[in-house]
Amino acid sequence: MEQSVRLIREAGNLAADSAQGSIETLVSLGVGPLESAELVSDNNGVVLQVLDNKGNTYYLGYGSFGYLELVRKDALDGEIIYAPTD
Numbered sequence: 001m002e003q004s005v006r007l008i009r010e011a012g013n014l015a016a017d018s019a020q021g022s023i024e025t026l027v028s029l030g031v032g033p034l035e036s037a038e039l040v041s042d043n044n045g046v047v048l049q050v051l052d053n054k055g056n057t058y059y060l061g062y063g064s065f066g067y068l069e070l071v072r073k074d075a076l077d078g079e080i081i082y083a084p085t086d
Contacts, residue, residue, distance in 0.1 A: 004034040011037035
């Protein structure tokens with residue numbers, strides 16, 4: 001889990017609490033430990049592409065405050081598997 005947090009922190013230049021919360025959310029969605037994370041975009045927030053140990057690809061969208069707002073599976077415009085409700 002620590003490696004997954006580190007990957008997200010480094011790829012997105014995110015705070016530790018944001019990265020930790022992201023991993024907790026991914027674990028609750030059944031996503032395995034991360035193998036890689038890379039920055040896709042940093043315009044109006046951050047978008048990361050992550051690959052888990054099962055070979056699945058996810059796109060994590062962060063708002064301007066650095067908190068996870070969206071998780072999509074397989075593609076930038078793929079199925080939304082997480083979006084917080086207020």
